[in-house]
Amino acid sequence: MSNYKASRTEESDKILSIFAQNLKKCRIAKGISQEQLALTAGISRSYYTEIETGKRNISLLNLVKLMTVLEVDANFLSDFEEK
Amino acid sequence: MSNYKASRTEESDKILSIFAQNLKKCRIAKGISQEQLALTAGISRSYYTEIETGKRNISLLNLVKLMTVLEVDANFLSDFEEK
Numbered sequence: 001m002s003n004y005k006a007s008r009t010e011e012s013d014k015i016l017s018i019f020a021q022n023l024k025k026c027r028i029a030k031g032i033s034q035e036q037l038a039l040t041a042g043i044s045r046s047y048y049t050e051i052e053t054g055k056r057n058i059s060l061l062n063l064v065k066l067m068t069v070l071e072v073d074a075n076f077l078s079d080f081e082e083k
Numbered sequence: 084m085s086n087y088k089a090s091r092t093e094e095s096d097k098i099l100s101i102f103a104q105n106l107k108k109c110r111i112a113k114g115i116s117q118e119q120l121a122l123t124a125g126i127s128r129s130y131y132t133e134i135e136t137g138k139r140n141i142s143l144l145n146l147v148k149l150m151t152v153l154e155v156d157a158n159f160l161s162d163f164e165e166k
Contacts, residue, residue, distance in 0.1 A: 057144050058142070058143045059140045060098070060140055074157035075157060
């Protein structure tokens with residue numbers, strides 16, 4: 001835990017990247033475009049694109065909005081720790 | 084979905100409140116104080132207090148930090164939709 005901060009940037013990038021991949025898979029499985037997902041969830045398209053490309057940290061409330069539209073539970077977050 | 088935005092504040096408050104309760108339960112089950120959890124996760128104590136009282140939206144990266152320290156998976160987020 002002591003070196004957690006030291007590797008924070010690299011670790012953060014990895015987490016956001018894995019999340020982005022999981023999110024994209026869920027969206028494609030649902031058969032909808034980035035724009036459709038963003039619109040239905042009530043978030044901006046540009047914000048969504050940054051999320052799905054791993055460039056931006058997402059908030060819990062926006063995460064729940066996306067999960068609701070995608071009809072997924074939080075299990076799709078569970079891959080974080082091992083990869 | 085059309086009235087999602089209209090009820091966003093109330094809905095958001097509910098989500099943050101449920102999350103806060105789940106988080107507190109996990110922390111207490113782990114037997115650590117707010118301060119210990121915040122310190123170990125590398126986030127500020129005041130920020131953590133706002134999260135655990137449902138006053139603040141948490142980011143994915145901070146959520147993952149807390150989940151790592153608490154040794155819980157994302158299932159503890161899954162209660163959102165029904166309550």
